[in-house]
Amino acid sequence: MIEIHAVTIDAADPYELGSWWSNVTGLPLHEENVPGDDEVMLRTKQDPFLLFIRVPEGKTVKNRVHLDVNGTEGRTRDEEVERLLGLGATVFEDHRKADGTGWVTMRDPEGNEFCVCRSQAEKDGLLG
Numbered sequence: 680m681i682e683i684h685a686v687t688i689d690a691a692d693p694y695e696l697g698s699w700w701s702n703v704t705g706l707p708l709h710e711e712n713v714p715g716d717d718e719v720m721l722r723t724k725q726d727p728f729l730l731f732i733r734v735p736e737g738k739t740v741k742n743r744v745h746l747d748v749n750g751t752e753g754r755t756r757d758e759e760v761e762r763l764l765g766l767g768a769t770v771f772e773d774h775r776k777a778d779g780t781g782w783v784t785m786r787d788p789e790g791n792e793f794c795v796c797r798s799q800a801e802k803d804g805l806l807g
Contacts, residue, residue: 685720685730686746688791689738693719693731696789700729703766704748738790745791747782749798755806756797760785763795 690696694712697719701708706729709720721729750759760770760783768785771792775781782796800806 683727686727686744687730687732689734690719690731690789691733691737692789693717693733696787697721697729697731699767699788700731703763703768742792746793747796748793749796749801751798753800753806754798755801756783756795760795 688696694708694714694716697708697712700706700721704721706721706723709722712719717733719731721731723729748759750756750762754762757775763785764770767788770783771786772784773781775783780797782794784792784794786792798806
């Protein structure tokens, strides 16, 4: 058996991208991280945490691993997509269906894909 300790995301500017994800998730950067760091940790409530590391090359193809996220604080998937657009994310592919199911694949400011899904509350009909 193994434990997953971190999910690592390549970045041109780890501090900038980690700060963006901190703003998106409300999770804090590690207190020792400063601009210019080659590695930046975004502390989650429990492992795995998110680790942003500097790489020399930019993203050129689809991610092999990505995050699936959903809204909190009573936001629907569609409200979360709008909030993320306002924070600088972009829509890559829209997989929403007329019956309300589906997800939206978005990109963070460095082009890494992630999916915005419906929360359990939304699936249970408690939102929207």
